[in-house]
Amino acid sequence: MSPLRKTWWTFIFLVLFGLALYLPFLGFKEFEGEEGRRVVVALEMLEKEDFLVPSILGKPYFMKPPLFNWVLAVAFKISGNFSEFTARLVSSLSAIITALFLSLIWMKVLKKEESLPFSGKEPPLWILLLPGLIYLTIPQVIDKALLAEIEAFYALLVTLSLYFWFYLFELKGKKDLAFFVAGCFSGLAILTKTFQALLFFYLPVILYFRKRQSLKLLYSRGHFLFVIGLLLVFGAWFIPVSLKVGFKPFLTAWLAEYSGATRIEGKLLSHLEVYTADAVLYFSPWLLLLLLWIKRENLEHLKSYPLLSRLGALSAFLFISAYFSHLLIPGARLRYLFPATSGLAFLSSLVFLLCPKILGFSPKKVFIFLISFLFLSKHAYTFYSNSKSPKYFPTVSSQLANYLSGEKVLYLCETPPPYLVYYLKYKYQVVEEMKYLETCKEIPSDIFVLVPRKEKLLNEVSLPSEVIPLKIRSNEYLLFKGG
Template structure:
């Protein structure tokens, strides 16, 4: 354990205040805006499993769905049963997963790095900007997947260092099975690569051939095989393997050579951007002794090896996305914080204090501009939001100038205020002005018009899943496909309109009009 300077009583109070502030901000107004992007797909599958009373076979508008196994949908079903079928329930487990992984990161880091560094690592992960102002406001699968996957990497080191290999393999393969049942084949490279890296580094490669390892593999097989056995009682399993392998291949090689070259350049830069604020330490860690410093702590060096080896998979994959490597973010933060805090650079504090002052100053200007931006006219209480943000940031700026807290804490606090402002503003704009808001209103109208009557998609009609989710929720039944017209209501394309029909409504999807009609033979 490292002996770093402990936090002063003022710094402890400062940290607790901003921790409470950002936790509040993560949940505030989380449920007021409609589902969009991939959210309605996740919610729709869970909703249909509930309506069809079949928790083994995922469907989307009644069609079999093979792209993701259903563990995350089971959590959504639990959330829907507790909170009701609504936006809050759809996003609850995603946001909570992020906060819980921040806590796990703190507890794990504290054991090997001490309290002060662990706090900085955990805060840096919680406030990583890509998650802070984007994915932590969505009911998506990736933050829950990180909650399952990062502890695999933690567990390899923790139990490996203790020599508790049976516990290591049981924990690792148990969590890998859950990760597989969440996101499919992408769970396997994280586990396989990290095990190879650790046992090669430790020169204990033969452990991978002992019975303890095979017992872990057996546990994985029983958990994953158990699900697919249950699935086979209802539907043919072969569709799963075809889809999962095809998707993995397309993500690795799709796009062509020029796209691959662009990805090689852009992906590391995007990663550095998305890891802010931890990457503010980059200028102070590049020095001749950096490798020796990193190797001086076994956990930190393991973090370097695990991050680089797993990062390479997504760096070389054309379709690699930042969210795919969220399980690596705690390790990136750990390495950067350790190297930055223990670097001997004399100008480090001045540099970080300048960063915090600039960030606070820019944020004060941004908050002050809120009432005057035409794009935010739909936001209620803009002057209150401005006053609150400017006040907090001005106080923070004064604390920074008086050197009451170490400068990196001030950087973290600025990001907490940023998230607070985001939570006051963005949910309102999404609620009132986005395409998803229009889709929700349209679905509610269509549900009322077709209440108690048969409603289908004609053939392979594709439409906004936001519309479908709210339509199915309001009607309480699956919007299934039908190959030909019969008595009732139908969504159909222009070229499929029958000779005689009663027009009811219209929407568009990717620029193509879709008509809701009433057909009476």
């Protein structure tokens, strides 16, 4: 098989495998966690044709920049629907594209390396598939690829930033261009999840330069071009939004989120448990393979391949620096280091490429077994969890439609969970508008109001004699008509 055909077969297999892994049951569950927030912001952008300032029910939402919402909005516009499947498909495709990119970089490095640890001039197909299939089957990647959340798309941008830089810097020798392109992708990553994205570039690159005794490159023209590329991309949104509403609300919200992450939430022991036991669970079995790098002979073997050694060093710096920098932040969640999973994929790939035996078996057999096991385990777990996942909103929406008797405006006393807005306003179209009341102490007559059943809030509200209790998931609400 020619190298070009083998490359195309690699890409085709990765796409088909990724679709088969992620798509079954993708739209079965109702939105959970932050999914509703991301989707409602995107839908309001399309509804109001205002793409600068994210908002929920007309209130500006400053906690996250808008790039992921733009991508969701484009997906909704192109597909013509805004279902759970469409929203989550964005994350699934982001993970698949990341896997394709990792495989492309891997193939470029293997092609450039002068000698390789396999017979023949060209690597076999299973070796070309290593980083892509490993990335797709990392349990945390599977988890994020099935959610309409920021993480999978964000990880794609961080991966493009760091490894495009490596490709242009090390393989092409175009140092200035490497920094500029990395800066542009870092700007996109900042537009997705704020300035935390810079940690995933600077920490591994600084450690990489230090290892190569090249820290002076941080003062080079290339690094200046990195900053220029970043500012050009970020400024394309930053300048117009500053002219419209000012940038202070965004900056204040972002700083508040950073400071909140540094506070201890619960016991320190639980934080350490998340970053030990949970980390092993979410990154296994691939994380456990890294123990083979403890053997000196394996490291010495890696050093005999200069480009692979550099790729391994950068990947190790990415994964390890991300892990320990977040371990030291008491309130940091494990998903914060998700973009570093691309480093884990490369490090695990090098194990299969360079270690002659893994637990006494050939690397190829171990690789095929692990991929098959993870593929089947994912589908078994998904089938089981979906069978136990109730659908609340068809029933709740029908109840509300009966109670509202054709009324298309629902008033609120406080911010509802965004998934509630999605299902009542957009998916089941029980109401056309949901509005906030300036005060709930005096309810205007002839309007329907939905109030969370909270003692503090209910003490301020004058409830009429006829009140309809509603339970939506674990939350209790009261629906009544003013008057």
